[in-house]
Amino acid sequence: MTVKITPSTHTVSEADRAEKVAKPGFGKYYTDHMVVAEWTEEDGWGQAELKPYGPISLDPAAMVFHYGQEIFEGLKAYRQPDGSISLFRPEANALRFQRSAARLALPELPMQTFLESLDALVTQDAGWVPSNIGESLYLRPFMFATEVGLGVRPTNRAMYMLIATPAAAYFNSDNAVTVWISMEYVRAVPGGTGEAKCGGNYAASLIAQKEAAKEGCDQVVWIDAKERKWVEEMGGMNLYFVKGKGADATIVTPKLTGALLAGITRDSILTLAKDLGYKSEEVMISIDEWRDGVASGEITEIFACGTAAVVTPVGRAKSIKGTWVTGDGTPGPITKQIREGLLGIQHGTIADKHHWMRKVL
Numbered sequence: 001m002t003v004k005i006t007p008s009t010h011t012v013s014e015a016d017r018a019e020k021v022a023k024p025g026f027g028k029y030y031t032d033h034m035v036v037a038e039w040t041e042e043d044g045w046g047q048a049e050l051k052p053y054g055p056i057s058l059d060p061a062a063m064v065f066h067y068g069q070e071i072f073e074g075l076k077a078y079r080q081p082d083g084s085i086s087l088f089r090p091e092a093n094a095l096r097f098q099r100s101a102a103r104l105a106l107p108e109l110p111m112q113t114f115l116e117s118l119d120a121l122v123t124q125d126a127g128w129v130p131s132n133i134g135e136s137l138y139l140r141p142f143m144f145a146t147e148v149g150l151g152v153r154p155t156n157r158a159m160y161m162l163i164a165t166p167a168a169a170y171f172n173s174d175n176a177v178t179v180w181i182s183m184e185y186v187r188a189v190p191g192g193t194g195e196a197k198c199g200g201n202y203a204a205s206l207i208a209q210k211e212a213a214k215e216g217c218d219q220v221v222w223i224d225a226k227e228r229k230w231v232e233e234m235g236g237m238n239l240y241f242v243k244g245k246g247a248d249a250t251i252v253t254p255k256l257t258g259a260l261l262a263g264i265t266r267d268s269i270l271t272l273a274k275d276l277g278y279k280s281e282e283v284m285i286s287i288d289e290w291r292d293g294v295a296s297g298e299i300t301e302i303f304a305c306g307t308a309a310v311v312t313p314v315g316r317a318k319s320i321k322g323t324w325v326t327g328d329g330t331p332g333p334i335t336k337q338i339r340e341g342l343l344g345i346q347h348g349t350i351a352d353k354h355h356w357m358r359k360v361l
């Protein structure tokens, strides 16, 4: 199934686009096109179509508005030194999108359709891909329930869409973020949807984000729902703790328990750390170990990772149990090395020995 191409007849002017691409922000501007495909229980997936970006029309009783049956993905297209454009591990996003769909009782989108939709949009809107290091075209695939009706049951109609937005670095990587460890609200529960990338997880998290802001913090750190002591993740990112220094350092990340989102950046960093000669561990980490580890100096650096922010240092942590600080607010040497290693592969300045990059154009 190849994507039907219906190009826009009213794309933004080259000058306007250049201005937007030069100062992209994050989610501020959208490209000229989008991809849409529809699914019904009777007929399966229809043909995917690339068409002009614009509003869509849905019945007010479409199920997504009432019961939140929705999933999404996030990945980036990077300009390469020779001017070509490549995606970072899109097959991993395709597989995760299928796992999220299964959990939310939505239809699985074939990997080929997912990849073809990305290729079609990036090719059509190639002029929107920035070229500075740290900048990219952020791609947002998503799917939602479109059956009309208020009965609570899995939808028999769904819509897949793909949109794209030029993206600058999400956070200023030179400044450590401060985090609020939420003891009252949790993001995910065992048996829940924590492993799925669904809008509902974010909807449930916003009140804690508001609380974090009130506490003067940038982001929320989630702990487990049951014992309220194990660190899970930060906002929409996974976490890493660096223990020790130099060549003997070990990088530690919370184990995937089913309540955490299995980040593709997290997974890539486990491989990258090995390449760089560091030991790595996936284990349970308690907030007491965090507090005591930074106090004793055993934990030397902390960083968060995800597609949007790549690698972001974490400095001050605050909770009802007190405040504790890692490092001096600037990225530590291993955080920097991993960030640069990952960005180098993504931008094609470091050899891609794990074949993570998929060339589009």
Ligand SMILES: *Cc1c(COP(=O)(O)O)cnc(C)c1O
Residues within 6 Å of the ligand: 074, 197, 233, 235, 236, 237, 238, 261, 262, 263, 264, 265, 266, 305, 306, 307, 308
């Ligand atoms: C998307 C996401 C991540 C990061 O995943 P990547 O594949 O690295 O972008 C981490 N946590 C949550 C909750 C997420 O939604």
